[in-house]
Amino acid sequence: MTEPRPGGYSNAELTALIAQAHAELRLGDDEQHQLLRGHTNAVVRIGPAVIKIARKGTAAEAVERTIALVRWLQDHDFPTVPLHPHAEQPLRLTGGALATVWTYYPQPPEPVTATDLAAPLFALHRLPAPPVPVRALDNLRAIRRSLAATRTLDTDELSFLTDRADRLEHALTRVQYALAPGIVQGDPQHRNALHDTAGDRTVLCDWDTLAHGQPEWDLVTVEIHCRRFGHDPNEWSGFAAAYGLDITTWPGYETLRDIRELRMITTNARKAAHTPGSLSEVQRRIKGLREQEHGLLWSIL
Known part of the structure; x- marks a missing residue:
């Protein structure tokens, strides 16, 4: 191996x-x-x-x-x-x-939940522009870079993912956002947050993905992690209630969901050559896209 x-x-x-x-x-x-x-x-x-x-x-x-x-x-x-x-x-x-x-923050036995992410994300999305230049969030550009660098998938798989990216790019032009643009975390999820040492609030970590963009991308990312990685359904409903917006009821949800999931798949496809065991999971996810299995559980990579 x-x-x-x-x-x-x-x-x-x-x-x-x-x-x-x-x-x-x-x-x-x-x-x-x-x-x-x-x-x-x-x-x-x-x-x-x-x-x-x-x-x-x-x-x-x-x-x-x-x-x-x-x-x-x-x-x-x-x-x-x-x-x-x-x-x-x-x-x-x-x-x-x-x-x-x-x-280092030692962690209690209780893991961070999606509901815990709502307050810090809500605060992040309302911060003023920082004095440091911030990249623009562009998930489709990232998808195309990953596809161009991927050496682990066959021609049919690459063609399927490329065609899907093309269709979603067109669909994105019709999306009307509900929130004002601002600072976004870029990859908010359970593993990118910790309980602080006092245990009374959740702190975010892993800031390499911080960008300027639409907060809807952060919200749909949390929803995907809840649905795809087997978290209790109450976590998503708790997050939506605490944040004040259920992204799944917003008209642009399906387009952003599909783009964000495609990015998660293509990023891991690009890395698969250096991550033993991940290619089979990437291919299983691609098969799920083909069959429109939106409830298919994914394994963490």
């Missing part, structure tokens, strides 16, 4: 980067490291700190922009996991690797 490559790094490369980060942060020798996530970036806990090593090849400007935006969020007392206060940002590691350093 192909060796998993968290963040695009081999096990040997990642081990060396973690050791370097450990030394530069001057953490005690008794602090063990724990890989928390490794699909896109490599996210590693070392004692009181969480090190997020950007995917191999990530531009320094992108990492620096994320740091500036999170500092702006912190200045606005926004509920975000904070950058570690005593660490250089970004941490510059061997071979041009870059890492951000965050405060």
Whole structure:
């Protein structure tokens, strides 16, 4: 079986980067490291700190922009996991690797629910424009980039996904949005949020996807995660009630739903060559699209 490559790094490369980060942060020798996530970036806990090593090849400007935006969020007392206060940002590691350093929040047994996401997302969508340039959210452009870079699907699968993108791009021109554009998280979901240390509010994390766009994209993303990944149906109804809008009753819902699901599939198709075991799940999702199985449960990748 192909060796998993968290963040695009081999096990040997990642081990060396973690050791370097450990030394530069001057953490005690008794602090063990724990890989928390490794699909896109490599996210590693070392004692009181969480090190997020950007995917191999990530531009320094992108990492620096994320740091500036999170500092702006912190200045606005926004509920975000904070950058570690005593660490250089970004941490510059061997071979041009870059890492951000965050405060570790131990979590209670109760996981974050979709309902918990409503308050911070509502607040995010109403923030003023930040002083840092923010990219425009463009899901269709991201889909086409992924399709152009995908080497794991056959011609028929690629043709099906490309035709679907074409039809959805045309449908999107007819969508009339209900909300004012603003700052969006880009990928709000259960795994991109934590309980804070006091346990009385939910804080968002993983800000690499922050963008300027329509809040409806964030709302439909939460709905997809609730429906596709087997969460209690009450989570979605609780989120919609707490946020104040049920996106599934909005006329543009189906178009945004289909585009957002297509992006989730094509992103994982592009990464499948470096993520052992994910191709079969991608192909199962594509089959579900062909058969219009909107209730098909997906496996987390």
